[in-house]
Amino acid sequence: MGKVILTMTISLDGFVAGLNPGINNPMGEGGVRLHDWIFAARTEKDTKILDQLYESSGSVIVGGHTFHNAIENVWGGASPFNVPAIVVSKTIPKEPALGFTFITEGIKSALLKARTIAGKKNVWVMGGANLIQQFIKEDIYDEIWIHIAPVLLIKGVPLFQKLGEDRIELEAYDVVQTPGATHIKYRRV
Amino acid sequence: MGKVILTMTISLDGFVAGLNPGINNPMGEGGVRLHDWIFAARTEKDTKILDQLYESSGSVIVGGHTFHNAIENVWGGASPFNVPAIVVSKTIPKEPALGFTFITEGIKSALLKARTIAGKKNVWVMGGANLIQQFIKEDIYDEIWIHIAPVLLIKGVPLFQKLGEDRIELEAYDVVQTPGATHIKYRRV
Numbered sequence: 482m483g484k485v486i487l488t489m490t491i492s493l494d495g496f497v498a499g500l501n502p503g504i505n506n507p508m509g510e511g512g513v514r515l516h517d518w519i520f521a522a523r524t525e526k527d528t529k530i531l532d533q534l535y536e537s538s539g540s541v542i543v544g545g546h547t548f549h550n551a552i553e554n555v556w557g558g559a560s561p562f563n564v565p566a567i568v569v570s571k572t573i574p575k576e577p578a579l580g581f582t583f584i585t586e587g588i589k590s591a592l593l594k595a596r597t598i599a600g601k602k603n604v605w606v607m608g609g610a611n612l613i614q615q616f617i618k619e620d621i622y623d624e625i626w627i628h629i630a631p632v633l634l635i636k637g638v639p640l641f642q643k644l645g646e647d648r649i650e651l652e653a654y655d656v657v658q659t660p661g662a663t664h665i666k667y668r669r670v
Numbered sequence: 671m672g673k674v675i676l677t678m679t680i681s682l683d684g685f686v687a688g689l690n691p692g693i694n695n696p697m698g699e700g701g702v703r704l705h706d707w708i709f710a711a712r713t714e715k716d717t718k719i720l721d722q723l724y725e726s727s728g729s730v731i732v733g734g735h736t737f738h739n740a741i742e743n744v745w746g747g748a749s750p751f752n753v754p755a756i757v758v759s760k761t762i763p764k765e766p767a768l769g770f771t772f773i774t775e776g777i778k779s780a781l782l783k784a785r786t787i788a789g790k791k792n793v794w795v796m797g798g799a800n801l802i803q804q805f806i807k808e809d810i811y812d813e814i815w816i817h818i819a820p821v822l823l824i825k826g827v828p829l830f831q832k833l834g835e836d837r838i839e840l841e842a843y844d845v846v847q848t849p850g851a852t853h854i855k856y857r858r859v
Binding site for chain 2: 493494495511514617627629631632633634635641644645646647648649650651652653655656658660663665667
């Protein structure tokens with residue numbers, strides 16, 4: 482069985498998006514800056530990290546808001562993923578997009594489905610913040626890959642909240658510095 | 671003239687201390703964990719980073735709360751610093767501790783004094799959080815050295831708040847990974 486990998490890009494002050502993310506502005510006000518390491522400022526090292534993520538993943542889990550704001554209708558109806566994607570959603574669209582399976586029973590059902598598809602490969606949980614928070618709070622993950630963009634966004638959607646009551650120990654086992662992000666891989670201790 | 675270096679150790683979720691820091695518990699509830707890289711889990715790489723900080727600094731600025739909770743009476747009346755320390759404080763003690771100068775006129779006065787002492791060496795602003803926030807908000811710094819402990823503290827004293835209105839661009843120019851912390855050096859862009 483593969484691992485469950487949570488990934489998220491944050492500003493140094495912990496935001497995953499600017500204020501007011503929505504269908505016309507998926508990253509919120511000023512939030513597109515966070516993804517410079519994937520787009521505007523991408524280097525070979527960044528590509529290597531993305532490649533590793535794609536190649537090791539057998540399926541991907543996406544939150545309903547992220548799907549609605551950043552994927553549906555954005556990529557011309559196609560899936561941007563090279564593997565099947567599970568959307569944790571409150572409703573199932575009448576005409577589900579190709580490559581996407583909708584799960585309305587929450588993250589554990591989604592993970593079960595994702596694991597079945599992934600087989601020995603990893604399940605990649607790509608976010609948004611609310612989905613990542615649920616996986617951390619329920620303690621069903623193996624690693625967290627955090628990409629810290631070198632910017633203080635000051636305001637936006639925070640990643641680290643609603644995580645439960647007790648502190649969570651991690652081990653940072655790998656770090657890569659690029660102009661667009663400090664990429665840190667954590668595993669559970 | 672040297673640089674102004676802000677330093678702070680934070681949890682991955684951005685706390686500089688646990689809840690309720692005070693004179694009997696300077697790092698707050700569970701907060702001592704953050705400084706494992708300096709004490710319990712210190713490695714040669716961590717020592718090198720501390721040495722570099724000490725050797726490059728000609729003076730240090732400390733906040734009044736940090737002085738009161740973590741320095742005064744903790745180190746047997748002596749200064750833990752190898753250089754003169756400026757305390758940004760609301761009051762001046764009747765018998766100031768040796769090695770400490772108290773400034774009641776705010777951070778700009780403190781910096782002026784610290785620069786005079788430091789000469790060509792750097793001024794090290796060691797915190798606490800409130801002091802670091804003031805330097806960032808007033809835009810009087812050259813670098814921020816962040817030490818991220820691999821732990822989600824969940825609750826505590828946050829570093830990144832009260833920083834003003836506009837996003838702040840940084841450049842991460844150096845990173846060192848040790849078991850106790852991911853050490854990232856940022857400079858202003």
